[in-house]
Amino acid sequence: MNSSKRIVIVGGVAGGASAAARARRLSESAEITLFERGPYVSFANCGLPYHIAGVIPERKKLLVQTPESLMARFNLEVQVNTEVEAVDPAARTVTVRNLKTGQTRQVPYDALVLSPGAEPVRPPIPGAADPRVRTLRNMGDMDAILAALADARRTLVVGAGYIGLEMAEAFRHRGLDVVLVERLEQVMSVADPDMVGPLHDELRRNGVDLRLGCSVESFEAGAELRALLSDGSQVACDLAILAIGVRPETALARKAGLELGPTGGIRVDEHMRTSEPGIWAVGDAVEVRDAVLDGPALIPLAGPANRQGRIAADDIFGRPSTYKGTQGTAVCKVFDLAFAMTGQTEKGLQRLGVPFRKIYVHPADHATYYPGAHPISLKLLFEPGEGHLLGAQAVGAAGADKRIDVLATAMRGGLTVFDLEDAELCYAPPFGSAKDPINMAGFVAANVLRGDVALWEPEELATLREDQVLMDVRTLTEHRAGTIPGAELAPVDELRDRLDDLDPAKEYLVFCQVGLRGYVASRLLSQLGFRVRNLSGGYKRWQMWKGTAAGLAAERACGEDGTSACGA
């Protein structure tokens, strides 16, 4: 019964609240005290941008629990507006300050769970201390932004990650002008650049003034706030949101002598134990194990934070419970599109030097003959050997989250691209296809690993040789509507009649709209002895690629040497 166990929890959102509730379910007799620096516990921080947007009209809907409800349900002693200032691991006490009265006191613990979360990064931009420059992390931040919006018309959002994108959408939803500034050449820096082009289009289509490759160098205060950007331009606004990212809040942990990991998060083992006996840590403040590649990582997500809280409570009561690492499964709504991902990205794998293969498909979310079908662009990364999944990204108006959830589960199950071919998923015309996008991705990836098709990459377009022919195997109508510069037209359905026109000495780089007809053409030509490679994802993939830094660089290179068939 651990009848006398005193459990102290620092931080009352996600991980902390989960740890507290779980602890009570495991021990009716434990003394459980939860300290929260802010005025609220267990609020829906993921909902903040949507209340600002007006999509969630009632503020109180964000307050999932109150100190009173947690007392009634779980007999938790919850103290808000109370900061834990110091930990004495040897004495097993914490120093607690009541932020209303300023009084401090010592509180003993048998087990301490730290769930301090992460704090928004505030870079040292001159002028950023202006009260019109704000961040969004908690209810108070939200209330301040809403108050500032009362007479705002022009807004600036700095940083195009999850929060930045959600805030840009929220402000547009309120009818405000939005300039969205992002230092990189892409939004959603966690994603691969060749998968976010549709988000750029969607933001602009919805009236967001998107400035990529650009940062704020300073703010100038006046009747209006002026942001001076790195491209030399200025943006006047009534309110600016800094959404550059978050970093683990580790001040208390460092002061207590807890070890941090190489990423700067609190180091924990698989039981969420810190380097000090009697102290656990969970949530955005901790360094996790990357579930795909096993290295240390900082992946601040709500689901893992909740799970970690539960595991810490289990461990405190001696229950076998281990954290299996974080996969990085995430989704973000960007107006009418969703971007979802799980596992590693191409750029992540490249940075780590991990070998991989990749394919792209653009299937519809459900049978195209049934109304309302929307395309999904899906990128799959996998091991070159056995075909184990390494990561996936998807973007589309419907069904992207479903396919990423399936792939995230497949990764957890250790499945391969060959298993995706076999995946048996829900099919009726309103919900999917007899060959689901997951099956399609599996077929394409398995074809690559079995050697049934060789692929070419858009990067090769900049250095096409004389003996290489870029061949568009779509129809004349599609070709005329837009093709890769330098491509010859040879519709797949006419290919058998035109074999005499082909030169066995050449290599054919074929492509179609999404990759399927290119694959059929590749099979046809390769069986007849021609050298042929297909562009995975086809013209649609090329369109998404040509706007990336790599695509733009290729275009510049081509312009310089005047190659006609450079393709970008």
Added chain:
Amino acid sequence: MNSSKRIVIVGGVAGGASAAARARRLSESAEITLFERGPYVSFANCGLPYHIAGVIPERKKLLVQTPESLMARFNLEVQVNTEVEAVDPAARTVTVRNLKTGQTRQVPYDALVLSPGAEPVRPPIPGAADPRVRTLRNMGDMDAILAALADARRTLVVGAGYIGLEMAEAFRHRGLDVVLVERLEQVMSVADPDMVGPLHDELRRNGVDLRLGCSVESFEAGAELRALLSDGSQVACDLAILAIGVRPETALARKAGLELGPTGGIRVDEHMRTSEPGIWAVGDAVEVRDAVLDGPALIPLAGPANRQGRIAADDIFGRPSTYKGTQGTAVCKVFDLAFAMTGQTEKGLQRLGVPFRKIYVHPADHATYYPGAHPISLKLLFEPGEGHLLGAQAVGAAGADKRIDVLATAMRGGLTVFDLEDAELCYAPPFGSAKDPINMAGFVAANVLRGDVALWEPEELATLREDQVLMDVRTLTEHRAGTIPGAELAPVDELRDRLDDLDPAKEYLVFCQVGLRGYVASRLLSQLGFRVRNLSGGYKRWQMWKGTAAGLAAERACGEDGTSACGA
């Protein structure tokens, strides 16, 4: 290159068309001939009800491929209106009849793929030969139904499986009167009865006159068609659809001496080979291996048929490729609801004598504080030992297909309910919850297997003992709005203050709305030494159960002995 291989394929939809296209991709030189008895190949048979409904306005959208397009793309010789009448396995020839001219001829093959599909069951109901009694399987059936609808106002649908449900919805969509007659006490006979109550409500809410536990005994022809039902009533209609089910079309296979399996489908091995060398069979006509329990099964589904066609072609060309069995993943739209399932059902497991545990959850498809959240009712079946998944069913207005796809993938990956606790899935308020319905199901199931909570079943209500107390731990407001008869109210948040009222000699059968508060109450009471069990799925589960045959029987039993707390 197998340069001279002559491949003959019988049946030009799903499995047959897939086999033909795959064969061509594997061999440019093979002679591939596809015979189809009907006038169309590769049509979207799953779309037929939606064209009848008018939801898919253009008929031609259902014609995915034509003989001409298959010739152009894959160099396939496609002969429609051509029936294969006989197979001579020794001579390796088929006898083919041109249904337009009546002429027959012999066609030799090196490899023969049978994909004849399934045919609608037409029971020997007197009067069912009336032309106003129709079935729906192909384009011709659809055209005939549409023609008959021209001056129809009242329709009768017999059988409430996938086709029957889709046809009932289609007719209502056209504004017609619909009587839906089903022999069982539930629609969707493949599902468990305690999961389809919401479909019954949805059908009735949309004006379908649903008659359960009732069958058509005869049809009487006249100016109007009259169906005489087993309950003594009559239904007058202008058009009746028999949607009682399908059976494998095995006439040709039997004539050719191919072995059938115990289910009546063509027996095939994991490479889709029949008992005769040189003959493969795929699709709805074959007996498959149940991927969960390894027994023989008939599971007619489009996805598996396509996959089997591909595997047969692989095997013909000596490629290693095996069919892993069919899981039975399926989904059906019923007006604004979707019902989805994968793996085994409770009644299937009971019939086979396989031990299992089960839990029910009713989470929302996404964060409830974000607008538009809809509840999902999810039932999970799993092994009592390791917790491997055996099957799942879900019903809801949104997100049911996603969760079943995740669970189907988890089953393929050999995951357990403990892995579902850890599943890392897409979360943002519009798409899911930090604790996804999948995690919730995992938590609840794992709690059962770990012994953290004991469950009671609604069937026990009929035989409650003196020493058992039925306890509603919801709020007074919820309790007053409706509870299980005989339940005492003891809100979970007041339980700690009312412990003195409890009797340690009694066993407490607690329940809440969906099961979560009941679990919290169970943990509280069990730690204090009380005997307590929770109702998985809570009051909502009980509501779904009380309309089932078991629930109605319990109600009758209670009425007879006058027990006050029998609960139904």
